[in-house]
Amino acid sequence: MKFLSTREKNQNFVNSAEAIKEGLAPDGGLYLPESIPTLSLDEICALADIPYSDRAAKILSLFLTDYDKDLLTEDCRDAYSEERFPGGPAPLYSLPCGTEVLELWHGPTCAFKDMALQIMPKLLSRALTITGEKRKALILVATSGDTGKAALEGYRDVDGTGILVFYPVDGVSKVQKLQMQTQAGENVSVCAIRGNFDDAQNGVKQIFADEKTAAELNEKGIFLSSANSINFGRLAPQIVYYISAYADMVKKSAIKAGDKINVCVPTGNFGNIFAAYIAKEMGLPIDRLVCASNSNNILTDFIETGVYDRNRKFHTTISPSMDILISSNLERLLSLICGPEKTAAYMKDLKETGKYSVSSEELAKIKESFSGYFCSEKETAEVIKNTYEKDGYLIDTHTAVGLGCVKKYISETGDNKKMLLASTASPYKFSQDVLASLGIDVPADGLDALGVLSENTNTEIPRPLAELKGKAVRFDTTVDREEMTATVLSFK
Ligand SMILES: *Cc1c(COP(=O)(O)O)cnc(C)c1O
Numbered sequence: 001m002k003f004l005s006t007r008e009k010n011q012n013f014v015n016s017a018e019a020i021k022e023g024l025a026p027d028g029g030l031y032l033p034e035s036i037p038t039l040s041l042d043e044i045c046a047l048a049d050i051p052y053s054d055r056a057a058k059i060l061s062l063f064l065t066d067y068d069k070d071l072l073t074e075d076c077r078d079a080y081s082e083e084r085f086p087g088g089p090a091p092l093y094s095l096p097c098g099t100e101v102l103e104l105w106h107g108p109t110c111a112f113k114d115m116a117l118q119i120m121p122k123l124l125s126r127a128l129t130i131t132g133e134k135r136k137a138l139i140l141v142a143t144s145g146d147t148g149k150a151a152l153e154g155y156r157d158v159d160g161t162g163i164l165v166f167y168p169v170d171g172v173s174k175v176q177k178l179q180m181q182t183q184a185g186e187n188v189s190v191c192a193i194r195g196n197f198d199d200a201q202n203g204v205k206q207i208f209a210d211e212k213t214a215a216e217l218n219e220k221g222i223f224l225s226s227a228n229s230i231n232f233g234r235l236a237p238q239i240v241y242y243i244s245a246y247a248d249m250v251k252k253s254a255i256k257a258g259d260k261i262n263v264c265v266p267t268g269n270f271g272n273i274f275a276a277y278i279a280k281e282m283g284l285p286i287d288r289l290v291c292a293s294n295s296n297n298i299l300t301d302f303i304e305t306g307v308y309d310r311n312r313k314f315h316t317t318i319s320p321s322m323d324i325l326i327s328s329n330l331e332r333l334l335s336l337i338c339g340p341e342k343t344a345a346y347m348k349d350l351k352e353t354g355k356y357s358v359s360s361e362e363l364a365k366i367k368e369s370f371s372g373y374f375c376s377e378k379e380t381a382e383v384i385k386n387t388y389e390k391d392g393y394l395i396d397t398h399t400a401v402g403l404g405c406v407k408k409y410i411s412e413t414g415d416n417k418k419m420l421l422a423s424t425a426s427p428y429k430f431s432q433d434v435l436a437s438l439g440i441d442v443p444a445d446g447l448d449a450l451g452v453l454s455e456n457t458n459t460e461i462p463r464p465l466a467e468l469k470g471k472a473v474r475f476d477t478t479v480d481r482e483e484m485t486a487t488v489l490s491f492k
Contacts (some may be wrong), residue, residue, distance in 0.1 A: 001037070001065040003232065005029035006335035007344040016064040017130035020123050020233035021137075023226050029344070030331055031232045036281045037062040041258055044243055044284065048251040052089045053080040055247070056119070056240045063236050064123070066130055075126070079119040084108055086463070089115060090241040092248055096391055099406055099419045100254055101399070102245045108153040109179065110426035110462050111146050111321070112272065115241060116234040117154035121161060123233045124225065128160045137225040138217065138491060139163040140207060142200040145176035146321055146429075148190075149183070151227040156185025162222075164189045164491050166200045169478050174446040175429075175468065182471035190475035191487050203484040213485055222491075229271040230328050238275035243284055245420055255418050262415065264290035265422045266319070266402040267299060270327035272422060277333065277369060287417055292405035293374040294319045299327060303372030306363035308346075309355045317377055318433040319397040321424070326350070334358070337365050371413075373405035380404060381437035388438060394457050397430045397437070399423040428453060428465050 002013035007029030014022070019031040039062075047055045057073040064072065080089045085106045093101040107114025124137060137160060141151050148165040155163040165180060169192040172180075180190045193200050207213055208224055217223065229235070242263065249255045263286055265273035273291055280286040293300050295315040302308045310325045317323055335343040338358060349356035358366070375383070383400040387393050395403065402421050409415070427434045431449035435442045440456050443449050447469060450461045479487055 001063055002034045003031040004034055005340065006032055006331050007340050007347065009340045015066045015130075016232070017066050017127035020064075020120075020231060021127040021131055021133065021225070023228075023231045027344075028347075029335075029340070030230050030328070032332055032335060033063055033232075036278060038283045039243065040283065041285070045247055045250050045257050047244060048247040051077075051080075052240075052244060053077040055244045056080060056237065059240045059243060060119075060236055063232075067123075067126060071126060075122040076119060079122060084118060085114075090244055092245060092252070092254075093393065093423075094254065095387075095393060098416075099403070099421050100245070100249060101393075101395075101421050101423045102241060103423045104241060105396075105423065105426040105429070106462075107150075108464050109146070109150045110429045110465060111150060112422070112424040113147060113150040114153065116229075116237040117150040117227065119154075119237045120227070120231070120233040121155040121158040125158050125160045127233075133160075133223075135218070135221045135223045137161045138222050138488070139225050139227050140204050140488065141165045141227055142197070142204040143167050143172075143180075144197045144320070145172040147228070149176065149179045152180065152183045152185070152188050152190070155227070156183070156188050158187070161225075162187040162189075162491060163227075164191065164488060166191050166193050166204060166484060166487075168192070168196045168200050169194055171197050171200075175431075175450075175465065178447070178468045178471070178473075179464075181473045181475050182468065183474065189491060191484075192476075192478040193481055193484060194478060195481050199481050203481050207485055207488055210485070213488065216489055224488075229269050235271060235275055235278075235329070235332075238272055239278050239282070242276045242279040242286075242420070243282070246284055249418065249420070258285060259418065260285045260287040261418045261420055262286070262288045262290060262409075263420045263422070264292055264402050264406045264409070266292045266322060266398040266424050268322040268324040268327065270299070270329035270333070272424070274329045274332055276422075280369065288409075288415070289370050290405055290409050290419075291370055291372045292402040293372065294322050294380065294401050295374065295376055296323050296325060297372075297374035298325055299330075300372040300374045302330075303366060303370050305357075306360065306366075307355070307357040308350065310350070311354045317397075318380060318430070318437075319401050321398060322401065333366070338362050371409055373408045375401045375404035375408075383407075384434060384437035385439065388457065394427045394434070394459055395423065396425040396427040397433050398425050400437075426462050426465075427459075428462055
């Protein structure tokens, strides 16, 4: 399978190992496979009889054709082991209303990003071998909290890689800070910077663009690489769980083989929901994809009007991982629907004016698959409270946005096909906002909030969060933004 950029038509193709090693195409576009492989209904249903790791290896091997299949299986078995995902990587929970909740947060950092970031570092490590790369890949990450920790857990002690994470010293929660400061692993480093998330991100971007730093690192046998969701290596593992969930739903008789389902995804960067779209294009019987947003409802407007306009107020919400005004992965959908030339033009418009609009034919094609809804902060809190009080099921703020949108979609359309909802984080990851939504007094300390949530709801604190209390801090350096380059150069 060859990969090509979302933006350029007559270009050099790369193989999957190169696409994963490079992350971004040379023209600034994102990599897409030249064609989308298909699966028959029988092949999909047969997945129910094998473990998740083998389902993942099977599906990934359709895209990563230059990878050795046995090594891929080995890597997936390690990435999705019982030790890393107690109880299984992607279990289903049935709500009384009929919605099936796909719990994607049983991994080491309690959010769905683990589903990709546990396997992607291994895919990169293999890519270095496949492409004959002798240098070490140093992963640089600027984080507002969740991605940094998930990347640290994924890359720790992976051959041929190192990882350095920068976070704003006062810009992450206490739990998030402790999660990073206590990180284990021989090839990891974490550094706070004086400034906010934008400072951290801009600093990292500058380092990536700085040729002098690249040359100095090159002399030491190091090149820089990134872990964010524009890399196809992060997207591909997300396709797996939608197909896996369908097989499981048939097995437990929630649906019959061949029945169409709808899928709702709490969305920020459009990576997770785009993976569901690829699954649909591969032949998974999905009818509609419901794109759920919080008050940063730029995607709801886009799906409604065809106009993508980031010139709007940015809202800080209780579902912070969806507080995004530029959904990078939307570019991949545009490329499939509008073609590379128009995609390049739209991206140019976005860069220059903060805005672009697709044609009415293109919008009609998008609407064939996608519906967009959003929930306000108040609605999100009410969904958490109602779902807990009526159904006895505790959900986090992001999943609550999704469930609120499921309810809006069903009441507006009357569509009663089976709904699959992606649940993207453990409620414990956002304990304070979950407590506030339930109307329970919120302790000021994030670690205390874990205990209060557990006592009040009779649920268990996930082990990785419960263990934070006794862990020793390994990384407590704080530097000025100007010192970030020096920090990178001194990475060992
Ligand atoms: C990252 C994240 C999202 C958004 O996913 P995208 O792939 O960026 O659309 C939703 N919920 C949680 C908890 C996340 O961490």
